[in-house]
Amino acid sequence: MTENFEVQFIDRDERTARFLVRGVSPAFANGLRRAIIADVPTLSIDSVRIIENSSVMFDEQISLRLGLVPLTTPPNEFEEGDIVTLALDVEGPETAYSGDLRSDHELVEPADTNIPIIELKYPETADSPQRLELEADAVMGRGRDHAKNQGGVAVGYRHLQTVVVEDDADEYSDSEPEILRGVIEERAAEHAVATDGTGEPENGALVATETFDNDLSKRYPDKEVSVRDVDDAFVFHVESDGSMSVDELVTNAADSLAERATELEQAVQL
Amino acid sequence: MSYKCSRCKRDVELDEYGGVRCPYCGHRVLLKERSRNIKEIDVQ
Numbered sequence: 072m073t074e075n076f077e078v079q080f081i082d083r084d085e086r087t088a089r090f091l092v093r094g095v096s097p098a099f100a101n102g103l104r105r106a107i108i109a110d111v112p113t114l115s116i117d118s119v120r121i122i123e124n125s126s127v128m129f130d131e132q133i134s135l136r137l138g139l140v141p142l143t144t145p146p147n148e149f150e151e152g153d154i155v156t157l158a159l160d161v162e163g164p165e166t167a168y169s170g171d172l173r174s175d176h177e178l179v180e181p182a183d184t185n186i187p188i189i190e191l192k193y194p195e196t197a198d199s200p201q202r203l204e205l206e207a208d209a210v211m212g213r214g215r216d217h218a219k220n221q222g223g224v225a226v227g228y229r230h231l232q233t234v235v236v237e238d239d240a241d242e243y244s245d246s247e248p249e250i251l252r253g254v255i256e257e258r259a260a261e262h263a264v265a266t267d268g269t270g271e272p273e274n275g276a277l278v279a280t281e282t283f284d285n286d287l288s289k290r291y292p293d294k295e296v297s298v299r300d301v302d303d304a305f306v307f308h309v310e311s312d313g314s315m316s317v318d319e320l321v322t323n324a325a326d327s328l329a330e331r332a333t334e335l336e337q338a339v340q341l
Numbered sequence: 342m343s344y345k346c347s348r349c350k351r352d353v354e355l356d357e358y359g360g361v362r363c364p365y366c367g368h369r370v371l372l373k374e375r376s377r378n379i380k381e382i383d384v385q
Contacts, residue, residue: 115384116384117383117384118381118382118383118384119381119382119384120379120380120381120382121379121380121381121382122379124375125375130380130382131382134382134383134384135384135385137384138384138385198350217385219384
């Protein structure tokens, strides 16, 4: 299967990407999706030592919020079970943000610095401000054990689709929008009109449906069209929580799939 | 056991004979202060 494996990017960013994979079965596509969600180890806070907490929230609630803060996970630096220590010390009246976390490893830090953890006050009736001081241990873990370790969020795929122009549209019929979302492979360029940012229609080109407002009647005006799935071609949409780039996330997921396949192969050999 | 009087805000030590009462101002409402120990919590 792998010999004619083809990957083509549609959008590519640090945090999100959309790419087309050709020559894979639906089972493999789903395996890759699941691996991205559940099998790429990332760092996340796993135990918290509360030194002082005079805020209005329970220690356990604050710990849970801290656990869900995505931490950058440098590649090939940590193994599963490795620990990084972080510390937080904030005094009211101020909001404690994820950016206030200080780590003891230069490459590990909160992926987003603007996640509120708790709002601390200095109540008029109190003689001291509310204060939160704690130490936390971040542990490398997998998404299948706890959702806080999911590196990939909003991961999905759908078939690559193509549009077949059947006929001219009925002259007197009202033109209704034909909504399609995803990516299409152009195979009827002679009937298509250029849509914003994509240049002249060309057979074989990949066109995101957003470029024509997800409306096929704008791309193929006055035509009767039908939509078909392209066999064994899937468009993945992957979003990273910031713990690593989408590239690393997907390659790590593919590696983990390969690893487990080899493991299974060795296990069933007589 | 260490408490804090809710009226005079002073630290109060209670023993089993004295009853619940602040020895300084006689107030009967005492508040339990949070312990200074470090508390370790597993995130789940």
